[in-house]
Each structure stands twice: as C-alpha cells, then as structure tokens.
Amino acid sequence: MDSRPMEDYLIYLKVEKGLAPNTVESYQRDIRHYVDYLSEQGIKSWEEIDRYVLLSFFSEERQSDKSDNTIIRQFSSLRKFHQFLKQEGVTPEDPMLYVKTPKKAETLPKIISMNEIDRLLETPDTAKPLGIRDRAMLEVLYATGLRITELIELTTEDIHLSMKLIQIVGKGNKERLIPIGEMGCKWLDYYMESARPFLLKKAKKETSVIFLNSRGAPLSRQGVWKKIRQLKQEAGIRASITPHTLRHSFATHLLENGADLRVVQELLGHANVSTTQIYTHITKHRLKDIYGKYHPRA
Numbered sequence: 001m002d003s004r005p006m007e008d009y010l011i012y013l014k015v016e017k018g019l020a021p022n023t024v025e026s027y028q029r030d031i032r033h034y035v036d037y038l039s040e041q042g043i044k045s046w047e048e049i050d051r052y053v054l055l056s057f058f059s060e061e062r063q064s065d066k067s068d069n070t071i072i073r074q075f076s077s078l079r080k081f082h083q084f085l086k087q088e089g090v091t092p093e094d095p096m097l098y099v100k101t102p103k104k105a106e107t108l109p110k111i112i113s114m115n116e117i118d119r120l121l122e123t124p125d126t127a128k129p130l131g132i133r134d135r136a137m138l139e140v141l142y143a144t145g146l147r148i149t150e151l152i153e154l155t156t157e158d159i160h161l162s163m164k165l166i167q168i169v170g171k172g173n174k175e176r177l178i179p180i181g182e183m184g185c186k187w188l189d190y191y192m193e194s195a196r197p198f199l200l201k202k203a204k205k206e207t208s209v210i211f212l213n214s215r216g217a218p219l220s221r222q223g224v225w226k227k228i229r230q231l232k233q234e235a236g237i238r239a240s241i242t243p244h245t246l247r248h249s250f251a252t253h254l255l256e257n258g259a260d261l262r263v264v265q266e267l268l269g270h271a272n273v274s275t276t277q278i279y280t281h282i283t284k285h286r287l288k289d290i291y292g293k294y295h296p297r298a
Contacts, residue, residue, distance in 0.1 A: 001044055005090045006031055009081055030077035046091050051098040071102050109248035116237050123235040129195035134227055136191035137211055143184030145250035145268050148243040152219050155208040161185050170269040178267055251279045
C-alpha cells in the first residue's frame with residue numbers, strides 16, 4: 001500500500017486547512033489504524049477499497065467494543081480522507097458514499113423508583129421556610145413533569161389551585177394546561193400561604209415569580225440543580241438526580257400505570273409523539289428487569 005496519499009493528506013490538513021496539531025494527530029491515528037487494517041486484509045492499493053471493505057472495517061470496530069463516539073469520529077475521518085483521494089485522482093470513486101453514517105445508540109433517560117421519589121420528597125426540613133419551598137418545588141416537578149425553565153418561570157398568574165391546574169407556555173410558545181394532584185396542590189398552597197410571603201419580604205423588588213431564593217429573588221436554574229443535588233445526598237440516594245430526572249420519572253411512572261401515550265405527550269409538551277415514545281422503551285426495559293429478578297424460571 002502506497003503511503004504517500006496518506007502523508008499528502010496530513011500535509012493538506014496542516015498547511016491548506018490550517019487545522020490544529022491535536023486535530024491533525026487525531027486524523028492521523030484514525031487513518032493509520034485504518035491502513036493497518038487494510039494491510040492485514042491483504043489490500044495492496046487504494047483502488048481495491050470498496051463499500052464491502054469499509055463495512056467489514058466498521059463491523060470489526062464494533063465487535064472490538066469501540067464506543068459509538070469513536071466509530072462516528074472514525075467514520076468522519078475516513079469520509080474526508082476518501083474525498084481527498086478521489087479529488088486528487090488517487091481513486092476513481094469515493095466508496096464512503098455507499099456506507100451509511102453510523103448513529104449513536106439511543107440512551108434511555110435516567111429515572112428513579114417510586115421509593116426513591118418518596119424519600120427525596122420527604123427530605124426537606126419543612127419546619128423552615130426554605131424547606132417548605134423545597135418540598136413544594138419537588139412536589140410540583142414530580143406532579144407535573146415541568147422542565148426546569150418552566151418551573152423557575154412559573155408566576156402567580158399561572159397557577160389555578162382551585163381547579164388543580166397549572167398553565168404553562170413551553171417551547172415554541174406552546175401553551176398547555178397541566179393537572180396537579182392533591183399532594184402537589186397541598187404543598188404549593190402551603191408554600192404560597194406561609195413561606196413565600198416570608199421570602200418575599202427580603203426581596204429588593206416585587207415579583208410574581210413563584211419560587212424564590214433566600215434573598216427573595218427568583219430562583220435560578222443553578223439554584224434548583226444545587227438544591228436537588230444536596231437533597232438527594234441527604235436522602236441517601238445513590239443515583240444521579242437532576243430536575244430532568246423527575247420529569248423522566250413522571251412520564252415513566254404514568255405509562256407504567258396505564259396512561260395513554262398521547263396524554264403523556266400532551267402533559268410533557270412534546271410537539272411530536274416520537275419524542276415521548278422513548279419512555280415506552282424504558283417501561284419495557286424495566287419490565288424485563290422485574291421479570292428477570294422475580295420470576296422463578298427467568
């Protein structure tokens with residue numbers, strides 16, 4: 001195998017493309033690894049490489065437990081390299097045109113169990129105003145599946161506790177009404193009546209935002225993240241928990257208890273039901289785990 005095209009390509013990346021040394025080294029590693037594979041397969045010229053050679057290469061990479069990110073990066077490196085080979089007349093065709101771009105494996109959202117939800121909700125010290133706020137905040141997140149931005153932007157005009165509804169303007173200015181259950185209403189009402197006025201006294205200016213920090217200002221995204229991380233540790237929960245974990249758990253627990261997918265889509269504010277369908281994969285995955293753990297002949 002003539003190594004000059006590869007060397008020419010690396011010079012092209014350095015000189016003409018002006019890529020950073022680390023980037024060029026990354027391309028070089030990927031291409032040298034590829035060339036080593038070609039040599040092992042007895043391929044002696046660039047013209048011999050076709051779609052099937054490439055498919056075999058990527059198949060072997062997957063079998064060697066390479067991560068999705070690594071394979072996607074390799075694909076990008078080889079695609080650009082083969083474009084260069086055709087452009088320079090080294091090969092008459094670009095075989096990468098006939099190989100599909102690998103996709104990153106779909107990762108299931110992280111959720112926590114009902115038991116962990118209960119432990120988390122019961123952790124705030126509700127003898128203190130900030131503890132009441134934290135309990136109300138957690139109850140609302142789990143009861144409604146709100147996004148963190150939707151939570152911190154909630155105002156007094158958005159909540160209708162007498163009807164047990166919260167009004168949200170979410171992504172794309174799409175408005176939706178979300179039911180909030182007895183416990184969510186109870187703690188939100190308690191916070192509004194007792195703790196929020198106490199916090200509001202410390203504010204430098206009046207605000208209609210529901211959830212306030214210790215200085216009476218609207219609670220920030222970072223403030224919610226930090227508080228949930230702290231409460232999770234106090235509850236002795238090992239799993240990683242973020243505000244979005246409660247949203248994922250809200251959707252999954254609804255589906256596990258028989259809710260219709262379209263209803264969950266509406267509650268979450270998803271424009272497309274395909275986004276919501278990821279939660280059906282979680283429930284199937286959990287059912288398999290439960291079956292494997294408890295069935296005597298699993």
